[in-house]
Amino acid sequence: MEIASINSLPETEFESLVETIVNDPARHNQLTELLHEDHEIYDQRGAATTVRLRGWLLIALARVGVSDAALIFVLEELDTGTDPYLVAAAARALRAYPIPTEAFAPFLIRAINNIRFRNDPVSFEAYGEYAFDEESTNPVAELLTTLEWLERHARGVLPDLEVLLDKRNGLQGRLRAQVKQTITAIRAPDQDSGDACCTLPAGLRNKFSWKLDLRRRSDEIEATVFEDHNRDLVTFGEFFKGQPTIVVFFYTRCDNPLKCSLTITKLARTQELLKARGLIDHINTAAITYDPEFDTAERIQGYGRNRGVSFDLRHRMLRAIDGIEPLRKHFKLGVNFIESLVNRHRVEAYIVDQRGQVAAVFERIHWDEEELVRQATEILHEQNTASVRKTPARKQTASPLLGTLFSIGFAFFPKCPICWAAYLSLFGIAGLEQIPYSPWLRTVFAIVMLINLGSVWLRARATGRMLGFYLVSLGAMAIIVSKFRDSWAALAVVGILFTLSGSMLSSLTSRRISREMMTK
Known part of the structure; x- marks a missing residue:
């Protein structure tokens, strides 16, 4: 069965497909392909179905091993996930990565803090199965087990684990006992005298950039019309051509505070950095909604203002009045829908150059505002800008x-x-x-x-x-x-x-x- 033609595949057949891939080492890379949010398998699926599909793919990775290409999807779920099933599956999958590293520990402790008040029982015994006491696990238990797997590589988060022993932090007695067990394992004498690695694997990438002559042209979407937060109309060509623009995507109905809400908050921080460096008039910022039918000018303005975003002609929140599809294709957005409702999306920020071409993208793991501004500044100072214009x-x-x-x-x-x-x-x-x-x-x-x-x-x-x-x-x-x-x-x-x-x-x-x- 071709991976690219399974958008209407029933869930029972999806389970069989995953089993077939797991049993064929030559096809293991297809598990990573299926985790891309824009894959058509998620098209017109409900949010709950999307969670089941992705969770089962992560469990499949736990069975076959996690490659560098798949690792970013696992860390993304730990970094921004709020669904108990997906976070637990990601924690279990991480233990299938061949080399433990100190860089994993902060992801795991953040995930514990994010999910501990949503610590519902889950089961991985069968696809879509509900949890029962005798076979269930939970995301915090899985995360603690993975920290224990890291052993000495998790020593940097020992103070955070010790805080969790306080009853006021919401963990039940059985989980506090597991925290003690995890702390003991991390403090155990070294079995390996080698230095611990404190950086993410070299093959892991959440930022991509392209040289000027390799960037996709923007001709096809230059006429795309936006309505901004003030109800003013502007085309893609009018706003995005002339100087670099930092672009993020969001929608106001997003129920994950670690995605859209935090993205817009981080955009406001990015604007403050641009002001501090005298670049606010030379690098635009834009926040474009995935959900233009629901997100009116008033909604996006209130959403941005409540999170500290500054507005003027160079810094706007936008909705594409004819729909998101042209932008989805141009930016290759990591998003999918059921009708007009978003059922899954990734965290993503782009830098568009003076010609309206995508020059860089930061995806999945939360981007650092300093790094984003640094990259945008480099694009602003490109040597061949003069000849381009x-x-x-x-x-x-x-x-x-x-x-x-x-x-x-x-x-x-x-x-x-x-x-x-x-x-x-x-x-x-x-x-x-x-x-x-x-x-x-x-x-x-x-x-x-x-x-x-x-x-x-x-x-x-x-x-x-x-x-x-x-x-x-x-x-x-x-x-x-x-x-x-x-x-x-x-x-x-x-x-x-x-x-x-x-x-x-x-x-x-x-x-x-x-x-x-x-x-x-």
Whole structure:
């Protein structure tokens, strides 16, 4: 059976598939493939079903051994998990990793503190089986057993374990006895005189980055429209192109405080770091909801404000008004759904470069704000940014000039065929019948003039400099008013001057901001 075609597989057949994979060493890597949240096996599954599927995959890893590729999924569950079944399964799976290391101990002690008040009994005897007293275990017991497996490598968390002996910390008498047993095992004399390793395995990666020429282009989603926390509309191209952006994903209905709520809190801390380093105007931040149908502008604004997020034109919370799917494909998001409801997602933060391309991603394990800002700063200072932005700069210069020419065309377009003939005569081309009077051109000129006005408005909103837009608006109004009476024709000249001045000011402002970013 192909792994990629099992989205509608019944759970009984899923159990058989996992057993088949477990019994075939050549297919063990498929267990890791099935743990990816965006795998279609989770599509349109309920949250409870998703928990059963993933828990059973983790138990399968406990049986066959955990590779470096699979380890990140195990540690992720210990780092952010709040479901007793999944945390217990992850704790058991970690013991199947071939080499104990000190770096595992903090994950285990954090998991105990996160789950100890949800310490429900679980059973791994059969798929989907409910726990009974004689065969059940629980997440705290599994976590303590794994700490005991670490032995001396867990000595760094002995003070945390000793705190758990206090009855006020919520552990039952049997678990406190297990804590004592675990402490004794960790304190036992060394059986191995070698130095303990205190770093995660070299093969474990929760951060990925790409060189400029290897990044995915953003052309397909540049027109994607967002509504921000203030109900303002902005496209992907308008917001994400021009300077780097730190992007996180969340949704307000997330019931795991260690995922979305903490992600937005960490984003607020990241903004404070950017302010402290003078980068707040040169590196954008964005939080995009997985759940745009439910998460209105008011909801996302309140969610961010309550967690300390700062808002302005460069720092926004966003919802894609036409749905999350284009972003899901572009960013390769670790999320899946049942209809519009999220049934599983990972912790993920991205850095998008000046061209709107994904340059780096931090996933699964909680990202460090300092490291995120450091990586974004490196992307800001990329040496070839200047060459990347030469072509857009020329386009920005040409655009206002072209818009102004069409405004001139509208202002001085002749009102009748006789005037048209006089214009042609002025240029020495009277008598050329193949150039007929075409009144519809006036409408074309008017439409393009308004398009230019909209373009200047978008550029002004993106840069926060509105003077150019105001000048172009005054110019357009003057040109239109000049058409009402012949005696007001002189207003057309004034309108053209305003339009040209505003268009050029808008373009030059945009280019100046771009140069400032490249020299910082």
